[in-house]
Amino acid sequence: MQDDASHSPTYTVPCEDYVHVVEFSPFCSGSSASLLAYGGNQYVVVGTIIFQEEDMEVEGVDFNVLRAFHHELRVDALAWSPESRLDRIPMIRLCTAAADRKLRLLTSDLQEKHEVKVMEGHSSYVNHVVFEPTEGKQIASVSDDHTCRVWDVDGTESVIFRLLSPGVSVCWHSQEVFKLMVAEKKGTIRFYNLVTQEAMLSLDCGTLSFADWCFPNPIKVGAVSGNDWLIWDVTRSSYAQEKRPAHMDKARLFKWSRANENLFATTGCPGKMSSQVLIHHLGHPQPVVIGCATVGSGLSWHRTLPLCVLGSDRKLCFWMTEM
Template sequence: MPDVVYSVAFSPFHWIDSLIAVGMRCRITILSCKITDDDSGEENANFDILRDFNHGCRVQAIAWSPQTTLTLIPKSIKFATAGGDRKIRVFSSDLKNDDTVQHVEGHSDYINDLAFDPQTGEQLASVSDDHTCCVWSPEGNLVARLFLTSPGMSVRWHTEEVYKLLVAEKKGVIRFYNIGTQQPVMSLECTNRPLLSADWSPANSLRVGCVAGSDWFLWDTSISSQPLEQRTAHIERGVTFSFAHSHRELFATRGLPENQIKVSNRNLAQTILSATLNEGSGLSWHCRLPLLAAGGDREVVLWKIETT
């Protein structure tokens, strides 16, 4: 990588599970990640660069669209980014000569996260420091604006019921909205501040997690709105929280000091990986394998996580 990696995103969709997007200071690189076995039986990750895109500013967040396909002709990739200039960019490419970028404007402050609806990709949700969550049409028109009580830090769609949206706020509140009515249907609260990242488990839609202050929190929404568990994540502050796709009890956090990355397995009640990186940000899990990617100083670092 030619620059510090600020955002990294494996595709969350099985039909394009080899794709990974890497966001840097002024560019996006799309890679194909292939896992192979060597003669000793060890697994190795091999990366091929598929496309580079000029971005013009720092890449804050990346979201893959389910409309991406590599099996049809022409091939088509589609993803969106949140830029440091407070704009959303939606990129489309056939990986040959036809590249387009659509600029979506409407937020008045930094955009912290965004996500396509996972079934059709016809809606894109974003959250911002401007205390709003916005839902956009494929044409970039505003479909809904949810007014929050503090900066929006994370946004996630339900994997099956795409009218349900999770929005996490910096003051420690996580709300679930019905996009049809634009009304909250449930909320969770944690006692720590600030909440900087939350996730909705792709392997278990009843499980929600976040980092707030120095701790991580887990909820089972079928049991209670109170946290199922709370533990110290990072001495100073947790910055990122991410559930694994391939294992129901596996999750990762990133935080301060020392840009520390930890992986925990709730079944084992222990931290199974602890590592530090000099620079960079972002965490992302492979959608089929227990592989964790993190942005570093001109590199993407991968770990294979043992689950037993």
């Protein structure tokens, strides 16, 4: 389905239920098709998605469900493992977080084998999870319990960083895997050395909702605080180089494009009816795309296309950017 109005999604894919989280796989899997997962009240759906921009034979978008996993509780956070692949020996591996404060490692060969490993340790709500991006042997999570925890995939905790306020997001450096970025609600973004287990650098702003580390260019860090988005150059200063108002109703998420280091998206906090998604380009004073989704949640960028997705009520909404 293709729409022309600037606020309408470029494409939509219908879903069975309300979508709370959605993530493109950010990794080069053993397949040309892009992996996409989304989670709702008691399920995780994994599939491949191809857009007409990638394959001329596709009309609009083609989403093919590979597997639906039962999930005991609502999925509140979701991360892909770089071990996921669809070649001759398929493997799907995801980590989820739910309101019972537990992480769940889901592993499937899409045939007979299907495992769920439950990881316990957090004492409050888990806000974000991420895999180590090269081998996927570790997972980092942040929580309202004022900790960032690094887990081995066998379920053991290898590192605990004590925070001064709730952790809102965590990111691994795209190349130097001993570096971890942790954003705290009270407005501090810290960079940790996982070898020495010490903080190397920190950035400061007001109350943070979310922060993201630019995958194509890791000297850039972006975040949303109050109604504003902020961007730092970590080589220059601990204060933001750019700050602009974005959302009237408080900003919720900030995610960098993986295809273009000057492109990023922000979402507003879900309202009673609709949620706003704005796509920004650093060379433009105004958002280049203004979108809207019914009580939208989750936000993720395609690995190679300038396209992002938002979860919505019984559908996924995709916006393509002309960049």
